[in-house]
Amino acid sequence: MDWYATCSYELERKRRFHATARARLRKLAAELGLPAGSFDLRSNQGGIAVSGEVILHHEKVYVHVSQPATRANTGILIRTCRGRRDYTGGANHFTPLSLLDDIPALAERVLAVTGDLARTVQAA
Numbered sequence: 001m002d003w004y005a006t007c008s009y010e011l012e013r014k015r016r017f018h019a020t021a022r023a024r025l026r027k028l029a030a031e032l033g034l035p036a037g038s039f040d041l042r043s044n045q046g047g048i049a050v051s052g053e054v055i056l057h058h059e060k061v062y063v064h065v066s067q068p069a070t071r072a073n074t075g076i077l078i079r080t081c082r083g084r085r086d087y088t089g090g091a092n093h094f095t096p097l098s099l100l101d102d103i104p105a106l107a108e109r110v111l112a113v114t115g116d117l118a119r120t121v122q123a124a
Helices: 011-032 097-101 103-114 117-123
Strands: 039-044 053-058 061-065 076-080 093-095
Touching (some): 011 039, 011 053, 011 061, 011 097, 011 103, 061 103, 076 097, 076 103, 093 103
Antiparallel strands (some): 039 053, 053 061, 061 076, 076 093
């Protein structure tokens, strides 16, 4: 998947972007050991001029995937949160979209942001 090929005005590319990002976020949830039902996986296609967003929202972490309009290499946002109704959470941490092709490395980034996520999941 070419994460950097623009989805703007490219409906088929946007469909693939969302489908592939959802699949990769499911793999991320598995890599992090998140039990089924402990997270939401959402997709918002947005308007024709944007990529939209795909979101993994767990009780302790929020991961947001999109193509930044600035073309910066910051397409994955990771932040802590306090439940699945917390949409603002902790500080924003950005990482490249290319990490969707390296789920173990992306999981390491998530754990670097959340710190206690692994212990929280194991205790559940």
